[in-house]
Amino acid sequence: MTASPGSAGQVAFADPDYRRAVVDLLGAIAYGELSAFERLVDDSKLAPTLEDKVALGAMAAAEFGHFVPLQARIAELGTDPFAAMAPFRAAIDQFHEHTAPADWHEGLVKAYVGDGLAADFYREIAAYLDIDTRDLIIASLADSGHSEFVVDRVRASIAAEGRLAGRLALWGRRLMGEALSQAQRVAADRDALAALLAGGVDRPGMDLAAIARMFSRLTERHAERMGRLGLDS
């Protein structure tokens, strides 16, 4: 298979480090979507009604739909998609092992907050990439609208049982903590991704101040999401 990146990214892709970093990033997102697909189906078994199960199933199927073009793009860039995903399996699997929902409400909050956090993070990084890659990443993170039902369900449950809010607020903090600790692990392991953030000839990079600002944006948006669910962050 030969590489054929779009013209907009040709200068960038001439740099083998850039290409490696993009393959890394797409591999991480692809495995993230794939495992989200699997976990959402698992978590949907906790649903109190078939209707709720179908709503979470629809979020799962959308994740698989996003996975497919990422897989194709990695292959187009000359790398076996499964090889590209491999380095991220341990961290992402561990995130899910450490955040297995104990009940339906935890599953709902995880679907909404986890998905949103991952999407924000990858969108931040995408801003530093060639336009084709950026568009692909942004499309693959689009919320298909199914997650609005999570907001309805969680708010209704808190209205019915006030004590739930405290427990779910703690759960949201735990999700954020686990996500950050696995992200740090990946960043420490993958030089190509770290170099990507540092920039290149034709691409601006991120200095430490920019990274700090990114984290404060991520935290802020996480707090907004928790707020929409009726939860403190």
Added chain:
Amino acid sequence: MTASPGSAGQVAFADPDYRRAVVDLLGAIAYGELSAFERLVDDSKLAPTLEDKVALGAMAAAEFGHFVPLQARIAELGTDPFAAMAPFRAAIDQFHEHTAPADWHEGLVKAYVGDGLAADFYREIAAYLDIDTRDLIIASLADSGHSEFVVDRVRASIAAEGRLAGRLALWGRRLMGEALSQAQRVAADRDALAALLAGGVDRPGMDLAAIARMFSRLTERHAERMGRLGLDS
């Protein structure tokens, strides 16, 4: 919600028994697809490689994709899709409980043979329905091409380990037996479906001889599928 069946089915849908039977049938197919989606994702955990897992995941996602228009059509016919699915949950869940694959190969054979059998059965019934319903059912049963990988995998595994063929042949027979016993249970329970097969003013029905011929066609096609996998039926 008001009913708005296509013009081709208007005469038929004026008969409330016909409408009830169609809703029943669509409910059964919809719940079948939904539970296949869930079980395929479960069974994909037995996959020896991430590549195999993705292939089964693609079959699962296709089932969910087929479920969505069925759900919409039931609602269009004026029935809550979840109410329409409810009468079939016990039989379909029991089929899956009785046929939980013990390993990856059993999962593959079940995906291929179970899916094929259900598709053949519903296609046979669809032949007796108005054209809109028939088209919807046939589209919802379309094989998205992913199942070819099952044939490759099973044949390769049998080539590598001959003993597997005997065990998987027995497994295929068990799948057929369980499917028939649950189908009989549903037929005995659902008068509307039984009446559907008996025909109506503007629709031909099935007599006992026709039903017998249908079962022999189903058995024949099952044997063909088993043969494609390299298995005796």
